[in-house]
Amino acid sequence: MSIARNCKHAGMLMLTVALTACTYMPDTRQTRNVVLLIGDGMDAHQITIARNYLVGPTGRLALDDLPGRADVGVVTLDEQTPGVFRYVPDSANTATALATGTATSRGRVATAPRTDVDLPTIVELAAAAGYRTGVISTAEVTDATPASFVAHIAGRWCKTPRDMGRNPLCANDRVEAGGPGSIARQLAGSDLDLLLGGGREDFGEGDGSPRALAETAGFTVLTTAADLAAAPPANRWLGLFTEGNFAPRMVGEDGRTAEQVGEGGAFPAPMTCVDNPGASGQPGMLEMTRSAVARLTQDPGRGFFLMVESALIDKASHVRNPCSSIAEVAQLDEALRFLVNFADGHGETLIIVTADHTQAAQLVPNTSLYQNLGDPVHTPGRIARIQMPDGTLMGVNYATNSYFVEEHTGAHVPLHTNRPEVLAGFLTQSDVYGVMRRFLGL
Template sequence: MRNPSRNLFLLLASGLGLPAVAQTPAQPPARSAVIEAIKHQPNPAPLVEEPLYKREYTAVKPAYAVPTLKPYTGPKKPLKNIILLIGDGMGPTQVTGGLIANHGQLYMQQAQATGLSITCNQYGKITDSAASATAMATGHKTYNGALGIDSLGHTFRTIMWDAREHSKSTGLVAGCELTDATPAAFAITHPDRNQPEAIAAKFLAAPIDFMYAGGLKYFAHRQDDVDLLAQYRAQGYQVATTPAAVQALTSPKAIALLAETGPPRMPERTAAYMNLGVSKALDLLSRNKNGFFLMIEGSQIDDAGHFNNTTYNVQEVLDFDQQVGRAFAFAAADGETLVIVTADHETGGYSIIDGGMAEGQVTARFSTNKHSAVIVPVFAYGPGSELFTGMYQNTEIYTRIRQALGWK
């Protein structure tokens, strides 16, 4: 099978005067490299007729049924667990596209509270994932590209450290490289998101117990020949690089890296990749009687926006929504879990111009191949969900989680 991402990268690289490094089909270019190349290209010219799959998505029947979740009704319990789901690049229209494509049903509809997050960076400009994830992880705005650090060099402690200090287990599950902006912002501090090997080395000292993502090359096949996975084993972590090995994990201290760079896109990977990671994370982290903090990222909604691809966009939103459903169901069953669903920013200036729920048809256009300033949704479910209504800066995600947990 041809690798369109690799071909696009080589084309963009030549146009930008960048060296085109030869790679085998089994070693596609890093997801982050492809996206960075796209960001430097002009916005798509208007009125150019694109392939149908990039403009339109049609599903004859729903991709999945959405049963009604019955909220927990047992004895009131103190809040113990936090599940934060971040749909990278998921603005209100992306959610609408998923809703239409699935014939009017999403798990996100069952949220008990809804709000809006303002995503601008430290300077009031359109944010990137690093600055926005830093805001949600630390409560501080910063410049684009920064992970837990601002333009003056101040470093900020991520909420994962707070969780560890309260004896909670911590976890990251992502549909991208572990070193990519959003997961990295919850784990480490670094001035430049585009240095994956340096970021990978810092993960060894991060307050994260369970990690599930791509990016194996930055940990095991590095340019400096250092095997970081051997160091993880020395620290008592279980290591997995295949789905079967993930299934066999028994400790919440584990690192699972299932792709050299980013995991394949939907529908090639099917939803099984994210299902496996989320299921294993919930299984292992929930064994801690003090609770856990789990961040799950639907990473490739953003990619679909950069590629201006409606079919890809809808598929990724539906994949992400199924993980939302798993988290909501977990919270509904135990009564001590708060789930927050939001986005770091919107990507693509996405607009739905035709289609309908009866047909499951989405016809859409993009106004840019970059991020936009669009306010993004916040959905909450479980105890403390009422704190997430209203319109507020993305730093409030951090503040309101701490408030829900009673942390000063």
């Protein structure tokens, strides 16, 4: 029961009590659930680009209708030098902060800089306290964001048994060295009730493979959307729906991405976003989320923690593909709409939507406003001039570097929630972890 209800239902009597009585107090009599949705790289530019395309500047995403908002600072430590910060994060150190409440250095998966000490995650704490737990991603489930909620390893690229043998960063965690093994192996040995996403190739086949270990540990492996729809409700689920990452639902026509301005200042032709046939057959984020909530709420009185990652906002932005980022924000928004309806009927459900870090895409004029001055002004980066549903053009620019992939950027990230009394203002990703932990009474 929220603070608003506590105060409202208490009536006039409450007015005689000190105002502090109306600060947020968890009602431990009710089942409590937390859903953390992470849009990987979903900064204000990505949300605005997607809103403009999907519903227009005056339309509203489900995200926009959540009553609570905050800004979240991103803290990244240097691996070598205590007290030294870095200003642009990766998905491993940011997911680690959200999952464990502890800042770390880039590339680390729920481990501390230098000491390599394992940091307990909210999934582990929730499972130990009797909550159901689930993790969903449109990336490989071994990718940094989902991994940081479940596994502990010095390097995010220690994903498979094969990686363990060839990457020196993985040395301490090798099974032969007495360690817990690769990320895939750790996921297979986890207490999760469900883990849904891509990355089938990372789990291998046959004796001793992470896939075999998962099956021995009681996971039912699901590989198609039909498997998910028919998944045995009493079993634990390991959904490996694609070999690698999911395919984006939308792409640029003819595989186009943002392009450089040509000789003589010729801007790229407008680009149309089209459905990607490669995405058919894989379950959508809405389907996975809906199935997960049904699975996690089987036992009355037992709450859950669920992390859902919309991973391709980031991956598409790295390769300057705005259509795919838009489609991935749309997927997150569909899942969110379902979750908001669920929360309406389950009063102690906290929904938090946030990003791990900001990304390269910038919403810019589709041709420079300064061109009118007579100079051939254009971006030094790459631009996509997206053909909008209403016939206009929207410019999306990428210019973090001259390489074949763009980089993350380092601004604070947005946060949206259905429970404004639980969190607001400016906080760090570690603070968000604290809010979730307190909400679950852990």
